[in-house]
Amino acid sequence: MHNQATSPQAIVSKLRECRFFLLLMADYEKVDSEKVSFCISAFLCAFRSAQYRLLGVVKDQHGDDARKTIKQKLGEDVEIKFLTDRRDLEIHGDGGP
Secondary structure: OOOOOHHHHHHHHHHHHHHHHHHHHHHHHHHHHHHHHHHHHHHHHHHHHHHHHHHHHHHHOHHHHHHHHHHHHHHHHHHHHHHHHHHHHHHHHHOOO
């Protein structure tokens, strides 16, 4: 089974989730480092999900060539690549420092 996002609102929902975890990180920053770590992990996962949803919506609305173009641009952006790499380390590796 292949799942693909088709609703732009689904992207917005994940971006709101990212914001939620960023705000929690700020709340916990000086009081509970473990909770900050949990929030970072959740933020990175939501951020990556937003990317996948974006790619799905673009493909649904504009075709696979447009999806490939957006994917390439996401991979070239230094800040997005940093977050994507951190997410991969968090999920597939031993977590971030």
